[in-house]
Amino acid sequence: MNEKPYQYVQALLSAGSFSKAAKRLNISQPSLSQFIMRLEKDAGAVLIDRLARPLKLTPAGMCWCEAEKNVSKIRELCRIQIRDMGEGIVGKLSVGTPYYFESYFLSNVLPSFLESYPEVEISIEEKDDQKLEELVAASRLDLAIVPAPREDPGIASELLFCEPCLVAVRKDDPVCAEANSDGSIDFEKFDRRPFVAVKPTVRLRGVYNSLCARTKTQPRIAVECGDLTTALSHTISGLGPSLVTEMMARQFRDKAPLEFFILRPIVDPIRICAIYSDTRYLSKAGHSFIEAMKRAADKMNAQEAKA
Incomplete structure (x- = not known):
């Protein structure tokens, strides 16, 4: 299976010129020029616009590249499927995670997983929730x-665990004195008070928006940030309360000057899921990693129940 043509064309586009691309490919410029001319003869059309600076594809070149990109994906999936037909769990696995999950959850999954499957190479990519779904749909991540x-066609999901949503408040914030005797706090107490919110691309923003609508409450957003960890750091700095997950609360209960309260009205626990493309083969390593995450979640919840 020859992938050289696609690699050479991509090198040309990336470098912008034949001379720079030849240097990157460690071949002579005449050899690269002759290769591209043979490729264009086989395709029956000019693929590279040589008058453009930097070089760019012709319309025929765009069509050719799109087809070759799809062929490359098929070849890679074929390699994975053939490899999975053998014994053992091996290969590369790309995993997407929200920013706070790598330190608060995956740190409990990776050691035991890699001990069991040392021949699996994992790459972690941290993005916001919306971007992760886009990358999985585009087959740029194996799972996330x-x-x-969201219930998008072509995306499969498996429930890992359900996580309660809490509100984090600095212990010296006067609103702590307004908490209920059962350890909860009414969201109305934050009306017109400073609050730290996450951006709309983060799923917990939907919880915040829902609470505002249900209670007709409008906190004053002091700062809006892109992930829960940053939001919590702003709460610790005194900029205002923020919504957090139970998992984050576990990490900070004894390490920061914070109180964590259940919200009133009650907020449904957040479903934390593993998602992957339903139209693309997920390797044995991918399925094994999902099962490892489920076991880790069960173990963490059991430890929390005992505590």
Whole structure:
């Protein structure tokens, strides 16, 4: 299976010229020029616009590249499927995660998983929830961890665990004195007070918006940030309360000057799921990693129940 033509064309587009691309490919410029001319003769059309600076594809070249990109994906999936037909669990696995999940959850999954499957190479990519779903749909990630995933066609999901949503408040914030005796706090107490919110691309923003609508409450957003960890750091700095997950609360209960309260009205627990493309083969390593995450979640919840 020859992937050289696609690689050479991509090198040309990336470098912008024949001379720079030849240097990157470690071949002579005449050899590269002759290769591209043979490729264009086989295709029956000019693929590279040589008058453009930097070089760019012709319309025929765009069509050719799109087809070759799809062929390349098919070849890669074929390799994975053939490899999975053998014994053992091996190969590369790309996993997407919200920013806070790598340190608060995956740190409990990776050691035991890699001990069991040392021949699996894992790459972690941290993005916001919406971007992770886009990357999985585009087959740029093998799987991702996503809170409350959308029901998109072509995307499969498996429930890992359900996580309560809490509000984090600095212990010296006067609103702590207004908490209920059962350890909860009414969201109305934050009306017109400073609050730290996450951006709309983060799924927990939907919980915040829902609470505002249900209670007709409008906190004053002091700062809006892109992930829960940053939001919590702003709460610790005194910029205002923020919504957090139970998992984050576990990490900070004894390490920061914070109180964590259940919200009133009650907020449904957030479904934390593993998602992957339903139209693309997920390797044995991918399925094994999902099962490892489920076991880790069960273990963490059991430890929390004992505590």
